[in-house]
Amino acid sequence: MKILTEHIDVPNIDTIDVFMKHGGYSAVQKALKKMTPDEVTEEVKKSGLRGRGGAGFPVGMKWSFLAKPEGVPRYLVCNADESEPGTFKDHYLMWKSPHTLIEGMIVSSFALGANTSYIYVRGELMYVINILEKAIQEAYDKGLLGKNILGSGYDLDLFVQPGGGAYICGEETALLESLEGKRGNPRNKPPFPAVKGLWQCPTVVNNVESIAATSWIVNNGGDAYAAIGVGRSTGTKLISASGHIKKPGVYEIPLGITVEDFIYSDEWCGGIREGHKLKAVVAGGSSVPILPAELILTTAAGEKRLMTYESLSDGGFATGTMLGSGGFVVMDETACIVHNTLTFAKFYHHESCGQCSPCREGTGWMDKVLNRIEHGQGRKEDIDLLVDVAKKIEGNTICPLGDAASWPVAAAIRHFRDEFEWHIEHPELATKPGAVFMRKGASWTK
Amino acid sequence: MSKIVFPAETLELVKKIIARYPDGKQKSALLPILHLAQAEWKWCSSEVMDYVASLLSISPIEVYEVASFYTMFHLEPVGEHVIEYCRTGPCCLMGGVEVYDHLKKRLKINTGETTKDGKFTIKEVECLAACGWGPVFQIREKYYMHLTKEKVDEIIDELSK
Numbered sequence: 001m002k003i004l005t006e007h008i009d010v011p012n013i014d015t016i017d018v019f020m021k022h023g024g025y026s027a028v029q030k031a032l033k034k035m036t037p038d039e040v041t042e043e044v045k046k047s048g049l050r051g052r053g054g055a056g057f058p059v060g061m062k063w064s065f066l067a068k069p070e071g072v073p074r075y076l077v078c079n080a081d082e083s084e085p086g087t088f089k090d091h092y093l094m095w096k097s098p099h100t101l102i103e104g105m106i107v108s109s110f111a112l113g114a115n116t117s118y119i120y121v122r123g124e125l126m127y128v129i130n131i132l133e134k135a136i137q138e139a140y141d142k143g144l145l146g147k148n149i150l151g152s153g154y155d156l157d158l159f160v161q162p163g164g165g166a167y168i169c170g171e172e173t174a175l176l177e178s179l180e181g182k183r184g185n186p187r188n189k190p191p192f193p194a195v196k197g198l199w200q201c202p203t204v205v206n207n208v209e210s211i212a213a214t215s216w217i218v219n220n221g222g223d224a225y226a227a228i229g230v231g232r233s234t235g236t237k238l239i240s241a242s243g244h245i246k247k248p249g250v251y252e253i254p255l256g257i258t259v260e261d262f263i264y265s266d267e268w269c270g271g272i273r274e275g276h277k278l279k280a281v282v283a284g285g286s287s288v289p290i291l292p293a294e295l296i297l298t299t300a301a302g303e304k305r306l307m308t309y310e311s312l313s314d315g316g317f318a319t320g321t322m323l324g325s326g327g328f329v330v331m332d333e334t335a336c337i338v339h340n341t342l343t344f345a346k347f348y349h350h351e352s353c354g355q356c357s358p359c360r361e362g363t364g365w366m367d368k369v370l371n372r373i374e375h376g377q378g379r380k381e382d383i384d385l386l387v388d389v390a391k392k393i394e395g396n397t398i399c400p401l402g403d404a405a406s407w408p409v410a411a412a413i414r415h416f417r418d419e420f421e422w423h424i425e426h427p428e429l430a431t432k433p434g435a436v437f438m439r440k441g442a443s444w445t446k
Numbered sequence: 447m448s449k450i451v452f453p454a455e456t457l458e459l460v461k462k463i464i465a466r467y468p469d470g471k472q473k474s475a476l477l478p479i480l481h482l483a484q485a486e487w488k489w490c491s492s493e494v495m496d497y498v499a500s501l502l503s504i505s506p507i508e509v510y511e512v513a514s515f516y517t518m519f520h521l522e523p524v525g526e527h528v529i530e531y532c533r534t535g536p537c538c539l540m541g542g543v544e545v546y547d548h549l550k551k552r553l554k555i556n557t558g559e560t561t562k563d564g565k566f567t568i569k570e571v572e573c574l575a576a577c578g579w580g581p582v583f584q585i586r587e588k589y590y591m592h593l594t595k596e597k598v599d600e601i602i603d604e605l606s607k
Binding site: 087130162163164166249340 | 471473476477480502504512515516534535539540571574575576577578580584588
C-alpha cells in the first residue's frame with residue numbers, strides 16, 4: 001500500500017504535467033471547490049494521522065489548536081529541516097516528487113486559513129531547494145498558487161526558506177526563530193506556536209511527510225486512511241533504512257507490519273548483509289534508544305514487535321524504543337556499539353544550541369568520556385558517570401534535544417554495558433577507533 | 447576580494463527575497479542572503495556581513511551572531527572546493543571512517559584545513575540526511591554518495607584538473 005510514493009519512480013514525476021497526469025493536484029481541486037476548511041480539518045482528524053517528524057502528535061488535533069483572532073494572519077510552516085542521523089525520508093520525497101509536498105501545502109494551508117506558507121528546508125539540501133523552487137513556479141503558472149486559486153477565492157503564496165546548518169532548527173520554535181532571521185534557539189512554551197508562532201502570529205508547524213499525506217486524505221477520506229495500519233498507528237509511514245542491510249533506502253510501509261518482516265523481507269530491507277547476523281537496531285533516528293536484536297524483534301510480552309508507535313515503545317524505555325522519525329539504522333555483529341554511541345554523542349554535542357546548561361555542558365561531557373573509552377583511556381567509573389550525566393540532562397532542558405542526546409547513551413549502556421566494560425578493561429585492544437569485539441563462548445575477543 | 451556589492455541581477459533577487467516576508471520583517475531574509483553572499487565571495491568576511499546588514503537595515507552584530515551560529519557559513523577563507531563529509535553513525539557504519547581517512551591522506555590535510563594550492567578544504571558535517579546512500583560528502587550543491595576510496599580518487603582527480 002503506497003500513498004506518498006505510488007508514482008515516485010515515474011519518469012519526470014517532478015514536473016507538474018506528469019504529476020497531474022497521475023492524479024496530482026486533484027486534492028486541491030476537491031478541497032478548494034467542494035469542501036470548507038473545517039471539513040478538510042475534520043477528515044484529517046478522522047484519519048488519525050500522527051506527526052511524522054518524530055513526536056507522533058495527532059495532526060488534526062494540532063490544527064484545531066490554531067488560534068483564529070480576527071485580522072491577524074495565520075501561517076503554515078513545513079518543517080523540512082531533516083537532519084537527524086538515520087533519517088533521510090523527507091530528503092527523498094522532496095527530491096523525487098516535490099509536487100507531492102506542494103499539493104499537501106496547498107490543501108493544509110487552505111484548511112488552516114493561511115494565505116502565506118513557508119517550507120523551511122535544511123540549507124545543505126540546496127539542490128532540493130532548487131527543485132522545490134522550480135516546482136512552486138510551475139504551480140503558480142498553472143494557477144494552483146497565487147491569487148484566487150482555481151477561481152475559489154482562496155489566495156496562497158508559498159516560499160522556500162533555506163536553513164543554515166543547525167539540527168536544532170528541526171525543533172519547531174527554533175525553526176521559527178531561524179525563519180525570523182535569528183539564531184535557532186528554542187523558545188519557552190507556552191505560548192505554543194498555535195497561539196504565538198511566526199512573528200507572534202498563530203502558526204502550525206508540520207513535518208514534510210505529514211503535510212504530504214493530507215492530499216490523499218482529502219481525496220479518499222479520513223476513514224479510508226484510518227483503515228490502514230493498526231490501532232492508533234494509522235496510514236503509511238516512510239522509513240529511512242540504513243546500515244548493514246542488503247537494500248538501504250526509503251520505504252513506504254503500512255504501519256503494522258512486523259519489524260522482522262521489515263528487516264528480512266525482500267520487499268523491504270532484504271535481510272542482513274551476507275554472512276552476518278543482526279546485532280542491534282536504532283528504530284527511529286539517532287535520538288531514540290537502541291535495542292539489541294532480540295528486543296527489536298520481540299515485545300516484552302513475547303509477541304512479534306510491529307512497526308507502530310505503540311509496539312516499538314512497548315514496555316517503556318526499559319525494553320522498548322520509539323518509531324520516532326522512522327530513521328531505521330541496522331547494525332550487524334561487526335558494529336562497535338561504543339563507537340556508534342560516540343558518533344551520536346558527538347553529534348548532539350556539536351548540535352546543542354548552548355542555551356541550557358545541562359545540555360550544553362552535559363553533551364560535551366558525554367562526548368569527552370565516550371571519546372576516552374573509545375581510545376583505550378577509559379576509567380572504571382566512566383560507565384556510571386555517563387549514566388549519571390545522561391540522567392541529569394534528561395527532562396532538564398527547554399527543548400527535547402537534551403532528551404535526544406541522553407537516550408542513546410543511556411540505552412547503549414543499558415543493553416551493551418559489557419561492551420563498554422570490555423573497552424575499558426582492554427585498552428590495548430580498544431585503541432583503534434571502531435574496534436569491534438565479538439562474544440565467543442564466555443570470553444570476549446577482538 | 448573585489449568590491450563588496452552584489453551584481454545587479456543578484457540585487458534584484460535580494461529584493462524578491464525580502465518581499466517574501468511582511469513589511470518590517472525583512473530580517474527573515476538573512477539566511478537566504480547570507481547564502482547568496484557566500485556563493486558570491488566564497489566566505490563571510492566581516493566586510494561581507496556588514497554589507498548584508500546594510501541590505502537588510504539591521505545592525506552588523508545581528509548578522510555576526512547568526513552567521514557564527516549556523517555551520518554552513520565559512521567565517522574564514524576556504525579553498526576553491528569545500529568538501530563537507532558526513533561523519534555521523536550511519537555513514538561510519540558504511541565504511542565512512544576509512545573513506546574519509548583516505549580523503550585526508552590523498553589531500554595531505556586534516557579536517558578544517560586547506561591544501562597549500564588553495565584548491566581543497568575539508569570540513570566535517572553532522573549528518574547530510576543521506577544515510578542510506580553513505581558514505582557521503584557534499585561539494586557546494588552536489589552530493590557524492592556511496593563513496594569508496596576509488597570514487598574519492600576519481601572525484602579529486604576530476605576537480606584537480
